[in-house]
Amino acid sequence: MATSMTLPPGGINLAAGGTKATAHARLANIDALRGFVMVLMLLDHLRETWFVNYPVTDPINALTIIPAIGFARFAVSFCAPIFVALTGLGVYLFSVNHTVEETTEYLLKRGLLLIVIELVYLSPLYWGIVPQPTFWLQVIWAIGICMILLAAFMRLPRPAIIALGLGIVCFHNLLDSIVLTKDDALFPVWALLHQRDAFDLPLGFVAKTTYPILAWLGVILLGFGIGPWFTGEVAPAVRQKRLLVLGFGMIAAFVLLRLLNVYGDKPWFVVEGDPVRTVISFISMTKYPPSLLFLLPTLGGGALLLVLFEKINDSRLVAALAIFGGAPMFFYLLHLTVLRILYHSALAIWGPNNGTAYMFDNYNWVLLWFVAMIVPLYLPTVWYARLKRRRRDITWLKYF
Template sequence: MTQATPLSTSGVLSPPKSVAIPVASQRLIAIDALRGFVMVIMLLDHVRETIFLHHQVSDPMAALTTDPALFFTRISSMLCAPVFVFLTGLSAWLYGQNHTKKEVSAFLIKRGAFLMLLELFVVGIAWSGNLIPHTFWLQVIWAIGLCMIVLSSLIYLPRKAQIALGLVIVCGHNLLDGIKLDASSPFFVPWAMLHQRDVIHLGGDLIAKTTYPILPWIGVMLLGYAMGPWYAKGSDAVKRQKNLIVLGIGLVIGFVLLRALNVYGDKPWFITDEPVRTVMSFLALTKYPPSLLFLMPTIGVGLILLSVFEKAGEGPGLKQLAILGGAPMFFYLLHLFVLKAFYLSGVAIWGLNQGAFFGVSVLWPVWVMWLVMIVPLYFPARWFSNLKKRRKDLAFLRYL
């Protein structure tokens, strides 16, 4: 079960957008447009989770046995979580443009706690359909919330220290992969939260699964925050766009070189008799927790897209993507409940036609359903985005 969610630049954790579109707010529109873009990609992955669940993709993905079409459909969502988490850090810095650090810290704590509760009692129901859960999936919403609470303290560090700490975490956490604790250890629960994907027994039949261990995500969010000065009011847009391109391309090239060496950053890749499976092996990266090699190309591509979107301004499609990025939590919850309603309707009409699951037997209907859903989901998201802009008096809207 995989998920991803954004935190909006135009709503939560964002300064008010400038009235003058051409330069000042173009940088913010680009951030929302990127968030909207990865939300659209996320929808494809969640459609796959809904009607192709009987062909579940393992993690790490099995390059030798997974159907290539399914593999590359699944891998298309790699961009989502790293970009969401990175932009959350950047948006926190932007929020600080008009607030004191104390106010930013307090908001991060409140927002983070809200997200953690949302994961437990709303998102979990949307995924499982069970009003009384027996398993608490501590997934991406939980991870973002907990990382925000950690970030609430790290924002007080000097910027150079933030960059250094973020790089140490992102680049060095794979050195900890060999540390495995069992439930008898007093450090098992915090370690399962930080780095070891595992099951925590809560008593009785209740369990929690740490699907998204947070240590590397803390580093990603911190680096996003530390990049904030590139987006300061009055900053040189041309220089920023160039820096984003250079850094983004550098991360992608660095990934290719480090991955080719096959010495660090993820599980080894291998050469097979089938070129496509060799490529699949090269690209089969670990997401839970995200390896260094998983984060390098995904964040790199995200930075390149930030530059491209800012240069494009309000070009065709970008305005619509920015609207989706302006109502991220609403879109996220809406699409989960719509998918669950569709799944339950399918079960009621056609039954469990794929063993223990309802679904389709081939992959192409997944893509068709994804394309069909984008427009109907866009309109309520646009309505809610406009509502947030109109009703500044309704403070609770900032959290959705």
């Protein structure tokens, strides 16, 4: 019997076109991949909380970086591109069982909610660490803006959406030479679009455009564009073949462009007598905003992981990761809140040990805390994910 059960992005959407078991096997990999990058995100945020005294440039400096951080930085680079692309994919699957008007309403409401969360809740979490109150316009902000823009772009023909997404992702680095200063009238607009920077706001506040939105718009459009691959009309073997071609093709393009060293990011270099640092230089790309070479291996790797998780969809690993992926906003807010509480508790108990901050003196402590926190964060996330699936009558739950 055909089943049509609809959940918003962030939860499995059993779109029409297959049995419940088939749809679950087809789409559980999406939640598993989303959960995988959420867990990786925890590692990056632990470093930003307890090891921020060790400077990490963008891109990282292969000559000075601790090798463990260099490779960890590459691993966590997969988080934002995959999450934004899956947001676009989730919107498409949401639209399968909803009208254009209903999908537009959802995108506008959720987009605005994400912007409010970034400005009103997430930014103040850092005000006890940074000296000046700053609105950090980070990934949640960028996704919110991109969802609002997607409400308009999704009305275009699918080939046009894909072409626009490809055009932005492949060619936005041509704009890198355009650098505006605070004296230029369009500086705030350009900082929001493409140039990572900061500009002053009234009452002494500052806005820091950590995630300029242009490149991320291209990513969410591409995620939306491949949405039809995940409907019931596409056979699993066909979808997996497409994803394998896409994934390996993007990784091959990355290797080729990186070896040519002519476009897509800052050049890499050979560190004489140190092959490890040479490798770190090769895999170190610009994230703010994400360069073409940053997006190729991360999105390509995401496509390959979708195939892997679909093939092992009955495993405990996929089931556990899907829990994190089924309640991504809850987990995101939970782990950042817990980290801030732990940080300020440590600062209050032991006082500063690095200027005005309390920091670890060894990166191994970050890795240890990463392992130790997964289960404690998993348990409340399980509860919330089950609540979302059980109480579909509570409207606001679908926005988290």
